[in-house]
Amino acid sequence: MLDxxxxxxxxxxxxxxKGEGRVLVADLGDRHAKEILVGDVDGDGRDELYVSIEAVxxxxxxxxxxxxGTDPQAGALIAELDDKLCRFLTAGDVDGDGKDEMVAAxxxxxxxxxxxxxxxxxxxxxxxxxxxxxxxEHAAILSDLDGDGIDELYVASDRQAEIRRYVWQGGTxxxxxxxxxxxxxxxxxxxxxxxxxxxxP
Numbered sequence: 105m106l107d108x109x110x111x112x113x114x115x116x117x118x119x120x121x122k123g124e125g126r127v128l129v130a131d132l133g134d135r136h137a138k139e140i141l142v143g144d145v146d147g148d149g150r151d152e153l154y155v156s157i158e159a160v161x162x163x164x165x166x167x168x169x170x171x172x173g174t175d176p177q178a179g180a181l182i183a184e185l186d187d188k189l190c191r192f193l194t195a196g197d198v199d200g201d202g203k204d205e206m207v208a209a210x211x212x213x214x215x216x217x218x219x220x221x222x223x224x225x226x227x228x229x230x231x232x233x234x235x236x237x238x239x240x241e242h243a244a245i246l247s248d249l250d251g252d253g254i255d256e257l258y259v260a261s262d263r264q265a266e267i268r269r270y271v272w273q274g275g276t277x278x279x280x281x282x283x284x285x286x287x288x289x290x291x292x293x294x295x296x297x298x299x300x301x302x303x304x305p
Contacts, residue, residue: 111134111135111136111158112132112133112134112135112136113132113133113135113136113137113157114128114130114131114132114176115128115129115130115132115137115140115153115155115170116128116129117129128176129153129170129174129176130153130155130168130170130176130179131176131177132155132157133177134160135157135158135160136157136158137155137156137157137158138156138157138158138165138189138190138191139155139156139190139191139192139193140153140154140155140156140193141153141154141193141194141195141206142154143195143204144204145195145204145205145206145220145224146204146220146224147203147204148224150171150172152169152170152171152224153169153170153171154167154168154169154170154182154193154206155167155168155170155179156190156191156193156208158188158189159187159188159189164184164185164186164187165184165185165186165187165188165189165190165208165210166181166183166184167181167182167183167184167185167190167193167208167218168180168181168182169182169224169225171225180225180226181227182218182220182224182225182226182227182228183208183216183218183227183228183230185208185210185213185216185230186213187210187211187212187213188211188212189210189211189212189240190208190209190210190211190242191209191211191240191241191242192207192208192209192241192242192243192244192245193206193207193208193209194206194207194209194244194245194246194257195207195246196246196247196248196255197254197255198217198246198254198255198256198257198272198277199254199272199275200253200254205217205218205219206218206219206228207233207244207246207257209237209239209242209243209244209259210238210242211238211239211240211242212238213235213238214232214233214234214235214236214237214238215232215233215234215237215244215257215259215270216230216231216232216233217230217231217232217233217277218230219231233257233270233277234268234270234277234279236264237259237261237264237268238261238262238263238264239260239261239262239263239292239293240262240292241260241262241292241293241294241295242259242260242261242262243259243260243293243294243295243296244257244258244259244260244296245257245258245296245297245298246258247298249298254271254272256269256270256271257269257270257271257277258270258282258296259296260292260293260296262289262291262292262293265284265285265286265287265288265289266281266282266283266284266285267281267282267283267296268280268281268282269282
């Protein structure tokens with residue numbers, strides 16, 4: 105809120121095909137979600153809900169996991185980031201091992217790679233991809249645009265006025281600048297999405 109008061113938040117589910125109205129699946133109390141991601145990141149055949157929750161004064165961004173039937177107030181804390189905001193979560197296989205990872209693009213602290221362990225409801229391994237990448241939205245997506253069967257990370261690094269691509273080589277992310285906004289960038293990038301070349305003139 106503009107007056108600095110806490111913003112209460114929740115995540116709701118709707119299933120129109122079943123005639124189901126709004127069902128609360130994540131109750132965040134006096135905090136709110138900056139991003140949600142639904143996907144089968146752990147590869148067990150069922151989708152999970154991941155929620156990036158804003159930091160409160162002196163706190164950190166929390167990323168929580170909610171499985172089907174989870175108490176809305178009992179999401180599993182899988183990661184904490186030393187930042188205030190994280191508006192993008194994206195999942196894919198960055199190293200070609202057949203298992204998905206997650207990337208969190210935080211506002212000021214950079215890009216983070218999250219890997220689930222043997223128990224995907226416990227804390228995940230969190231490693232820095234690039235601390236020199238930031239933006240208010242910090243739009244990011246994992247996608248296999250080069251068709252080699254392994255996902256690359258594409259990022260709008262607005263504060264650095266660049267569109268970047270990261271490819272994992274020997275377990276290490278290698279950065280390539282795809283476009284540089286000469287003279288800086290006045291605004292910010294809302295989103296990055298793949299699209300077939302045929303759709304563009």
